[in-house]
Every structure is written in structure tokens, then in C-alpha cells.
Amino acid sequence: MTGADLTDRFAAGRERLRRVAYHLLGSADDADDAVQAAWLKASAADTEVANLDGWLTTITVHECLDQLRARTRRAELPLDDAAPVLASRASWVSPEDDALLADGVDRALLVVLDRLSPAQRVAFVLHDVFALPFEDVGRLLDRSPVAAKKLASRARDRIRAPRPDPPQRTREHLRVVEAFLAAARGGDLAALLRLLAPDVVRTVDANLVGRQVPTEVRGADAVAEESRLFTRRAATGVVLLVDGAAGVVLAPHGRIRAVLRLGLGPDGLIRAVDIVGDPVRLARLTLTVPPR
Template identity: 45%
Template sequence: MTSESQLAEIFEQHRPRLRALAYRVLGSWSDAEDAVQEAWLRLARQDADAIDHLPGWLTTVTGRICIDALRSRASRPEIPIDQDLPELVVSDDAETPEDTAVLSESVGLALLVVLGSLRPDERLAFVLHDMFAVPFAEIGQLLGRSADAAKMVASRARRKVQDVPQPAGDRRAQREVVDAFLAAAQGGDFDALLRVLDPDVTWRQHTSRGVTVMTGSSAIAEAVRRGQGARITARRVLVNGEPGILAWGPTGRPLSLMACTVRAGRLVGIVSIADPARLAGMDLPQDPQAPASAHQRPRR
């Protein structure tokens, strides 16, 4: 008979996987933690010895909790889930073992943004099947549909996700491209910007006024060059495990955060946040050149 302490130990072994699943579905670390904790509470009320396959049971239960949360969220019109950004992990690009553990559970920002635009059933079906290899028969039970219907839902989600640029190459190569982009932007070098941008690059910008999308290397290079000369400090950081750029104003206040997707030696996708309210609520690295007073975070 499995004791409570043994059950807790087994559950902790599965916690990182369950948290990664819930984060991909919900786009929120705090909501993901709540979902995983609820899965533990449900397990604690079960006869664990009667569960044939505990990993599968935990995946199914966590998925059911997540789909209920998504449907509840979608029913509240005050929450614009189709335009909202997920919670991000932003750190200096020299991560500690703790950072590495969290980043291993994260997923690229560009993909999360698109996942957030999917319907709850599409999002769950895609994440469970394409990311965690859950059979369609089990997904269908979660959605209250047949296995074939669940397969169609996942296929529909896959078509919406297929154009999302996926990073390729090792981290060092990605860093070199982001560094080249940053150097060209700071120097106002239009030709160098064109060399580092893919011709079909897409830049999705989240500002206080809403979301805008810019496409094409020439348009983006020109927009970046127009901002040259502003009094900002910028350096490379990690955004959900991918190299990005964080910029601060002269007082040390964060001005923008960019998540960059690199493929074949060029930037193919950029997602940026330039909304002061959103940036103020994020846990971001500090500007090392800012006055000491700027490093004092306000109490919340």
C-alpha cells in the first residue's frame, strides 16, 4: 500500500512535467501552479493503488483542470485572452541552475502568443497531443468528444500554429544573431540590419494602445533606424529560454522587451512589449548603468 509520503514523493517527480503542461495551456505560471496543486489534492483523495497508470492519470486530471480554467476564463469578457500575453521568464543570459530548471519548462513566446489565440478545446488538444503525446482517445474524453473529433480539433489548431517561426540552431548561434541585430540597431546601420533580418520577418508589438504587426525586413529595419539616437541602454537577456533584448530609459525604467526567434542565421520573428504598465508588473533584470535609487523596486 502506498503511504502518503511515498505518494507525495512520486508526485514531486511528475510536478515539473505537469507544470510545463499547465503553463503551455494556461499561459500563466501562477495559474499553472494552482492547476498542479489541484491535481495533487485530487490525487490525495484517490486510492493511488487503484490507478493503473499514474503518469497518465495525472496528465489527464491536470488537462481537465486546465480546460475548466480556460472555459471559465473565456466566459469572462473582461479578460481579452486572444490578445493577452502569457507570463514570461526573463533573466540575465547567464542562468543559474534554478533559472535553467524553470526555462526547461517554458516555451517560445511566439508560440505562446498564438496558443493564446486558440479556442480552449484547440489549445488543450494541441498541447496534449503535439507536445505531450497524449492519445486522441484520452483527449476526446476530456473534451467530451470522440477520438476522431479530438483529432480534428488538434488538426485545426495545428494549422493555426504551423506558421509560427520556430527557433533553430544552438543557443550560441542565436546569441550571435541577436547581438548583431542589437549592434546594428544601436549604430543605425541599415545595411547591417537587412543582413540580420529575414526578408519575411514579422514584428508583433504590444503597446499600451494595443497590438500592431509589422512585416518585411526593409520596413522593420527602417523603423529600428528611426529610433536610433534615443537615450536608452539595451542588452541581451533570455526571454522564455530564447535570446532577446531588454531596453531601459535614462532613469533605469524598462522601456521595451523583445523576444527574438532566430532561424538559419537570421531573425525571423520578434515579439516586443512596450507597455509601461505591463513592464512594471514583470520581474525584469535591472539596468547596471542606472542610478542606485532606480534599483529599489516599489513595494506591492
């Protein structure tokens, strides 16, 4: 195959490779880096390939695996996540991320995928999302097909929430939390006040706020007004089940930054907002995608 043929085939498959990389990495920028690195390796290779599309996918997945493993070793946050959650108005979502999310990528799934090991994430995404046979997934991971199937199964168990008990209460809680997130995104003070109990208490881990923001705020008016400080941060929010109850996870570029646990009273109003950002507390939370 000539260099021109390779260029044409890569260009034709680039968007598919980018979507695979985005599911694996949760960031448009990281996905673009992985695809570009794959192109550099492919264009420098001096070999004949029978299945070019499969070969390009293999190179791209290996680049993504390297990134995921590096994240695990460093256990670090992206640099633009260093600012306190409630102290900055800067956006955490790039236009490229927005475009991919608008194109049907499930943000809730991406956030929960961040909790998986690199191998589990690759096995689940390639098989369950892109329908790659376990034989191919195993080759990409240097595992047997049976081992790849087990990785995907474990990932599935960690991603999907079991049927809630009672389901009606869970649906009601989800509805309130979804309304809260929508109001926070839009800075809709009136809607927030309708959802908050008059004596609501907001607490937050100290590492998420600057010195000018108290770690505890009381009263619906104060909590609703404060929400305007993180309207743009709320754009990265997604509703998930947090230890089995509906909550909001803030995850810029697919990386979990904070979790909002919302406690409801018997009247359906929000009585407590606990914003978790301490790494030890975050690690203890079980995050799952709500049942559809």
C-alpha cells in the same frame, strides 16, 4: 496506495506535470497554481487508481482547461500587463518563465497557442508536443478520438505558416527582424541605427503608451533612442509571421500584449515600425510560426 506512496509518485512526476501545464497556460505561475490544485484534489480523493500517472495528468489538464476557459470568458489581461508598453521599464518575464524557456520550451509556439480555443490548445499540446494518443486526448476533452484529431488538425493549420512566396524575401525579412529584436533587447543603439532607414516612422496605438509618449516618432535617431524605454519589454518578444510578414510579438507570460509590424524598403532597411495594441486591430492579425 498509501498517502506516502501518492506523495512520492506526485513528487516524481511533478516536473512533467508542470511542463504540461506550462505549455497549456504559458505562465510559470499559472502552471504552478494548476499543479498545486491538482495535488490538493488528488490527495483528497478516496479512490484506487490503476494508472496513477495518467490520473494525475488528467486532473492537471482539467485544472488548466478551467483556467483557459476562465480567460476566454473574461478576455482580460494579467494585472501586471496593465502598464503602457513604452512608458514602463518593468520586466514582464519572471525568473521561472525564463528557466522553463531556457529548458527548451518554444516561446514562438506558446505565443501562437494563445490564439487557439481551449480545446484546440489542449488537443494540440497533448498530442503533438507530448505524444498522447487521441483516444486519451478525447477522454480528457469529453470528445471522441476523431473530434480530438480534428481539433489538433485545426490548431496545426493556425499555428504553422505555409511555405512563403518568395521564400528568399521572407528569410531576409526574418533576418532583419531578428536582428532588430536582438538589438532592442540589448539596448544596442549602434546596431539599431544600422537597421533603421534615416526617415523611419514609428507609430503606436494610443492605448499602449502614456501621455508623455507621442503616438508617432520620425527619424532613425529618435526611434533608436526610444527603444531604450522598452529594453526589458523586448525580453518577452518573439519573431513570428504577422499576416505573412516577419514581425515581433510582445507576449508576457504567453499572453499577447502588442505586435510590432516592421516594414522594409528595397534596401533592406526598416522604414516603418507600427506597434499594434488596440484589441480590435490585434484580433484581426494572423500570427503563425515561421517555417524552419
